[in-house]
Amino acid sequence: MAGGNSQADIVFEFVEACESFKSVDEVLSALRTRADDLGFAHFIVTGLPLPNRPLEPLVLLNSWPAGWFDRYISRDYFRVDPIGQQALATSTPFKWGHAAERGERVSARTMMGEAVEFGLTDGFCVPIYTATGWQSAISFASPHRLDMGPRDLAAAHLLAITAHGRLRVLLGEERLIRQRLTPREREVLTWAAAGKSAWETSCILSISEATVITHLDNVRRKLNVANTTQAVAVALQTGELQPY
Known part of the structure; x- marks a missing residue:
């Protein structure tokens, strides 16, 4: 953890700075730094697709390994991904392991095994629901098995919802201009x-x-x-x- 700061210090610094971010790139950069401070090497911020709809157009921010993201999209892995399917079914943040236990199909186990090869061994997913009815999620990933207590996970939860809220504001402003x-x-x-x-x-x-x-x-x-x-x-x- 950078500078010996506590999880609360890391997240509240992000919360305080978030209102000053003027672009999506600023949010991406700050979120990448803070996620790394919490022990997460990668993350994705994405909407969750309706049945038989593609995921790729819904991805807002993505720091997944490039090779893995390309494979995930080309093979339509969201359809069998126990993490993504769990995010569709709950509003409660969860560790990847809890969802993976329900991924009983061979295709799900195969996908999760391939993810490990790309350094996505474990993670934490925060589903987000909004008044518009759209579902989205921020999913953090680690190359190691997570050893995080309730305070660590609460910090990641707050980081996710703060980043998502700022993105909604920034993207909403951009969309009003170009509709x-x-x-x-x-x-x-x-x-x-x-x-x-x-x-x-x-x-x-x-x-x-x-x-x-x-x-x-x-x-x-x-x-x-x-x-x-x-x-x-x-x-x-x-x-x-x-x-x-």
Whole structure:
């Protein structure tokens, strides 16, 4: 631990400084330093995808080993990852080991074994729910088995929710500047992201199915994509839809 500071000192220094951060890069740099002080070599800040939706557009900050992140995305490991699936099911922070015990499938055990090869042996995950209904999480990783008591884990929890809160503010400011879709178009696309058909969305919003289809056509044109699935991915990447 740097400078002999306590966990509380480390986190409260971050909390005090966080309001002054003016960019996502500043948050990333400070979070990386403080996570390292707590014994975590890597972390990821990400939204949690709806069923059959990709994870990559939802990733906000990522200090995962590059090779591992590329493999995780290309093999769609979130689908079998016991950590990610546990984050979807709870609002309580948890050690990776608690979720890994439930990863009984061969594919889950294989994935966790590969993660260890990249230095992701153990970790601590903080699920985060917001008023918008989006789920997200910050997951910290260590190359060693965790030996952290309640105070250490509480410090990591506070670090995570403080960083996430600042990111929401910073990204919200950026998104207000660059939004291209109308509020109704974003609303229609949000329901499409949730897997609703044009007819189902029309019933939910009390508008005609033809109007929903027109809105989706406009969304695809504005985002310069060929289909609605691509539109959802681009909208998440550019901030038209919020992954939290």
